[in-house]
Amino acid sequence: MVVLAVETSCDETSVAVIDEERILSNVVSSQVKLHEPFGGVVPEVAARQHLRNLPQIFQRAVEEAKLDLNEIDLVAVTHGPGLIGALMVGVSFAKGLSLALEKPIVGVNHLLGHVYAAKLSFPQLEPPFLALLVSGGHTELLLFTDDPTRPELVGRTVDDAAGEAFDKVARLLQLGYPGGPAIERAARSGDPHRYHLPRAMLEKDNLDFSFSGLKTAVLYLLKDEPNANRSDVAASFQEAVVDVLVWKTLRAAELKKVKRLVLVGGVAANLRLRERLAEECSKRNYEFYVPPVELCVDNAAMIARAAIELARRGKFSDLSLNAVPYLSF
Numbered sequence: 001m002v003v004l005a006v007e008t009s010c011d012e013t014s015v016a017v018i019d020e021e022r023i024l025s026n027v028v029s030s031q032v033k034l035h036e037p038f039g040g041v042v043p044e045v046a047a048r049q050h051l052r053n054l055p056q057i058f059q060r061a062v063e064e065a066k067l068d069l070n071e072i073d074l075v076a077v078t079h080g081p082g083l084i085g086a087l088m089v090g091v092s093f094a095k096g097l098s099l100a101l102e103k104p105i106v107g108v109n110h111l112l113g114h115v116y117a118a119k120l121s122f123p124q125l126e127p128p129f130l131a132l133l134v135s136g137g138h139t140e141l142l143l144f145t146d147d148p149t150r151p152e153l154v155g156r157t158v159d160d161a162a163g164e165a166f167d168k169v170a171r172l173l174q175l176g177y178p179g180g181p182a183i184e185r186a187a188r189s190g191d192p193h194r195y196h197l198p199r200a201m202l203e204k205d206n207l208d209f210s211f212s213g214l215k216t217a218v219l220y221l222l223k224d225e226p227n228a229n230r231s232d233v234a235a236s237f238q239e240a241v242v243d244v245l246v247w248k249t250l251r252a253a254e255l256k257k258v259k260r261l262v263l264v265g266g267v268a269a270n271l272r273l274r275e276r277l278a279e280e281c282s283k284r285n286y287e288f289y290v291p292p293v294e295l296c297v298d299n300a301a302m303i304a305r306a307a308i309e310l311a312r313r314g315k316f317s318d319l320s321l322n323a324v325p326y327l328s329f
Contacts, residue, residue: 001311002067003074004097005304006054008090009082009110010136011041013053016300017065017072020308023120025064026301029053032178039177040167047085054093061300072103076307079107079317080327081137087323095319106307107317109327110298111138112149114264116309117295117302125289129260130154132249132277134267136163136180139209139245141252142329149309153329154252155207162241163267165211169218169237173230183234184270190235195221195228197240199247207252214240242273250280263290266297 002024007014011031017024031049035041062069077094080087091107098105115131127144131151139162141155160168163180170179175186197217200210218237222228253261263277274290281288295302310316 001073001308002071003076003304003307004061004072005076005108005300005307006058006090006094007078007110007113007298007300007303008050008054008086009078009080010086010298011035011046012298013050013057014298014300015054015058015061016304017061017067018301018304023301024067025061026299027057027061027064028297028299029057036177039171041083043083043085046083047089050086050089054089058093069101072101074307074311075101075103075105076108076304077105077321078110078113078303079321080324081110082325084323084325087325091321091323095321099319104311104316105318105321106310106315107321108303108306108310109329110303111140111142111329113302113306115142115144115151115262116306117264117291117299118262118289120295120301120305121291122289125260125262128258129262129289130249130253130256130258131262131264132245133265134162134245134263134273135265136167137161138265139211141207141249143256143258147313149306149313149315151329154256155209155248157209157211159210159212160215162209162211162245163265165215165241166267168215169234172218172222173234175230175234180267180270183238184272186231186234187238187272190229190231190233192235192239194232195236197221197236199240199244202244202247204251205255207248207255209244209248211241211244238270238272242270242276245273246276246280249277250284253286259285260287261289263288264296268296269293
């Protein structure tokens with residue numbers, strides 16, 4: 001099965017072509033420089049940039065895959081969650097392509113796509129497994145058992161996602177955008193134990209997350225100590241986030257009796273988080289899977305891989321497919 005996929009859920013324009021064994025092309029165009037002056041993604045700007053980028057990105061992906069369009073078996077597209085305008089650009093493009101090529105189409109949940117980034121890197125990965133999905137808009141614990149396309153949601157953030165908290169604290173520290181990489185860079189020269197910051201909701205059986213209090217604690221810390229060392233604050237904040245993510249994931253694995261853990265999403269690129277989870281899994285003889293950094297960020301190859309799984313189960317869409325900004329499982 002050869003799949004062409006489109007991903008435009010936020011500020012990356014991506015088109016990929018994969019088959020069931022390899023990535024033939026995976027072209028990603030980032031809008032970071034465009035949104036950097038605003039300190040975050042401007043939805044209308046993102047949608048307009050997708051409109052400009054998508055035809056060229058599509059052409060590059062097809063050329064790199066060295067395939068004729070008639071060799072495509074399936075068209076896939078992210079239809080949610082995400083920014084409504086950005087999603088609509090990708091969905092409209094994919095529907096037009098499906099119609100023109102007379103090929104079936106599959107709408108893919110962006111979150112499921114992130115999980116299948118791990119499957120691209122580790123074809124041997126099979127349920128049961130627990131996935132920690134950490135990105136700018138989502139922090140969720142997903143349990144995959146019988147059906148690898150329908151996870152059980154076992155924990156989620158009740159306020160800010162971890163990536164959102166990174167962005168907001170980076171703004172407080174005037175470190176720039178995007179916040180995750182900026183915090184990580186600053187933290188390298190900082191003392192993670194210099195400031196004690198809160199670790200919220202660590203009750204024994206509570207698998208939900210909360211990061212808004214941590215963000216507020218940094219705000220008050222900077223008000224009380226305006227000359228605080230920014231690297232120490234960044235390192236202390238990062239350590240607090242990582243502590244909570246690791247603790248909750250391990251507790252969920254214990255409660256759900258799984259020994260196979262997967263880390264995915266944009267924040268999965270954070271080296272400290274990758275190291276800590278790997279260390280803790282090694283101590284417990286758990287299997288640990290995390291994709292390479294380039295597959296942690298939004299990309300169309302992960303959407304294509306999830307689409308293969310959906311198509312195998314007959315979960316096709318039709319031309320009534322629409323963008324769903326608050327799509328969940």
